[in-house]
Amino acid sequence: MGEQMLETAERTSLQALARAELPGLYALARQLAGTSAEDLVQETLLRACRSIHRLRDPKAAPRWLRVILVNVWRDGLRKAGRDPREIPVEDEVTFSLYRTLAEEDPLPYSDTMHVDFLGAFSKRDVQLVLGRLPDLYRVPLVLRYIEGFSTTDIAQLLELPPGTVYSTLHRGRQRFERALWDYAEESGLLDDHDRGDRPGERGTS
Amino acid sequence: MTHPIGCREAVERLWGYLDGELDGTAHGAMEAHLAYCLRCCGELAFAREIRDVLRTRGAGDLPGGPLERLHAFIDRLDTATDTGATT
Ligand SMILES: [Zn+2]
Numbered sequence: 001m002g003e004q005m006l007e008t009a010e011r012t013s014l015q016a017l018a019r020a021e022l023p024g025l026y027a028l029a030r031q032l033a034g035t036s037a038e039d040l041v042q043e044t045l046l047r048a049c050r051s052i053h054r055l056r057d058p059k060a061a062p063r064w065l066r067v068i069l070v071n072v073w074r075d076g077l078r079k080a081g082r083d084p085r086e087i088p089v090e091d092e093v094t095f096s097l098y099r100t101l102a103e104e105d106p107l108p109y110s111d112t113m114h115v116d117f118l119g120a121f122s123k124r125d126v127q128l129v130l131g132r133l134p135d136l137y138r139v140p141l142v143l144r145y146i147e148g149f150s151t152t153d154i155a156q157l158l159e160l161p162p163g164t165v166y167s168t169l170h171r172g173r174q175r176f177e178r179a180l181w182d183y184a185e186e187s188g189l190l191d192d193h194d195r196g197d198r199p200g201e202r203g204t205s
Numbered sequence: 206m207t208h209p210i211g212c213r214e215a216v217e218r219l220w221g222y223l224d225g226e227l228d229g230t231a232h233g234a235m236e237a238h239l240a241y242c243l244r245c246c247g248e249l250a251f252a253r254e255i256r257d258v259l260r261t262r263g264a265g266d267l268p269g270g271p272l273e274r275l276h277a278f279i280d281r282l283d284t285a286t287d288t289g290a291t292t
Contacts, residue, residue, distance in 0.1 A: 018279045026272060027264050038271045042278055049282060096216065098251045114251050118258050126262035144224075145259040151226055166221070173220060177255065 014052045017061050018045050025065055031130075031142045032073045040076070044069040066147065070157045097177035106190045120189050121180065129179045137172035144169055210234045215245045219252050 018025075025044065029037035047068050055064055098114065107113045121129070130138055143149045143157065151169065155162040184190055210218075215238045221227045222235045239246055 015279055015282055018282070019276065022272065022275055022279070023267060026267055026275060030267070031264065038275060041275055045279065045282060096248070097255070098248045114247075115254060118254050121258065121262065123262040123265065126258055127265050130259075130263055141259065142263065145256055146263045151224075166226075170217070170220065173255070176259070180255075 013058075014045075014049055017058075017065070018048070021062050021065050024062065025069055028066060028069055028142075028147060029073075031146065032070070032139060033076075040069065040073055043072045043076075047072055067157060070143070074158070095174045095178040095181075097181055100181055106184070117184070117190070118180075120184065125183065125187075125189065129176065129183045132179050132183070133172065133175055137168065137175050140165060140169050141172045141176060208234065210238050212238075212242060212245055215239070215242065216248055219245070219249055220256075223249065223252055223256065 022041070026037060026041050029040040029044070033040045044065065048065055051068075055061060101114055101117055105113065107116050110116045130141070133141070140154055140158070143154050144151065149157065151165050152162055154160075154169075155165045158165065160168075215235060218227060218231060218235055222232065227235060239249065
C-alpha cells in the first residue's frame with residue numbers, strides 16, 4: 001500500500017543520508033563515547049530510521065542526525081546511572097593561560113610566544129589534552145567549538161538551562177587551558193623545540 | 206550609556222563576546238573596554254587562537270575499519286528495521 005511505498009522511499013533516502021553523514025557522525029560519536037563510538041552510530045541510525053518520517057526539511061538532516069546521536073548517547077549514560085550533567089560541588093578554577101604564559105615566559109627567545117606555545121601542539125596532543133577533561137566539560141566544548149552548536153542548542157540537547165551551559169563552557173575552557181599548560185610541562189613539549197623525534201602531524205592551520 | 210567594566214569582568218565575558226553571544230549592553234561594554242585595554246585585546250586574540258586550536262586540531266583522523274563496518278551496517282538498514290519494533 002501507499003504507506004509502505006513511502007516508507008521504502010524514506011529508508012532509501014535515510015541510507016543515502018547516513019552514508020553522506022557517516023564521517024561526521026562517527027567523529028562526533030568518538031568524541032562522546034570513545035571506544036563505544038561504533039555502537040553509538042548504529043543505535044543513532046536505527047533511531048533515525050524510526051523517526052525519519054518526522055524530518056520535513058532535508059537540509060536540516062545533518063543536524064537532525066547529530067541531535068539524535070547526542071540523545072542516544074545521553075540515554076545510554078542515564079541507563080548506566082551516569083548523568084553527564086552532574087556538576088561537582090566545588091569546581092571553581094580560575095586560570096588564564098594567557099597570563100600564565102606572560103608570567104612564566106616558557107619560550108624566552110620568542111617574540112610571538114603565545115602563538116608559538118599553541119603551535120607546539122600537534123593534533124594528537126590537542127586530542128590527548130581534550131581527553132583529559134571530564135565529560136561534563138569536554139562534551140559542551142566539543143559541541144560548541146568542534147560541532148558548531150550554539151549555547152542555546154546545547155542547552156536543549158543536554159536539557160540544561162542556558163545559564164548552566166554558559167558557565168559550564170566557561171569552566172570547560174579554563175580547564176582546557178589549564179590542561180594545555182600542564183600537558184606542555186609534563187610532556188616537555190616546549191623543551192625539544194625542533195621536535196624531530198616526535199611522530200605525529202603538526203597542526204594544519 | 207553602558208556602564209564601564211574592569212578587566213575582571215571583561216575577561217569573564219571574553220568568550221561570550223568572541224562567540225557573539227553577548228546581549229547588546231554587555232557587548233557595548235566590552236567594546237568600550239577593548240577600545241583602551243591592550244591587555245584584554247591580547248587575551249581576546251589569544252582566546253581566538255585557542256578556539257581555532259579546538260576547531261582545527263580537536264578531532265582526530267578516523268580509523269577506516271569501523272567506518273567500513275558502519276557502511277555495511279547502513280547497507281543492511283532496510284532489513285534491520287523490518288525485524289525491529291513496529292512504528
Ligand atoms: Zn582589560
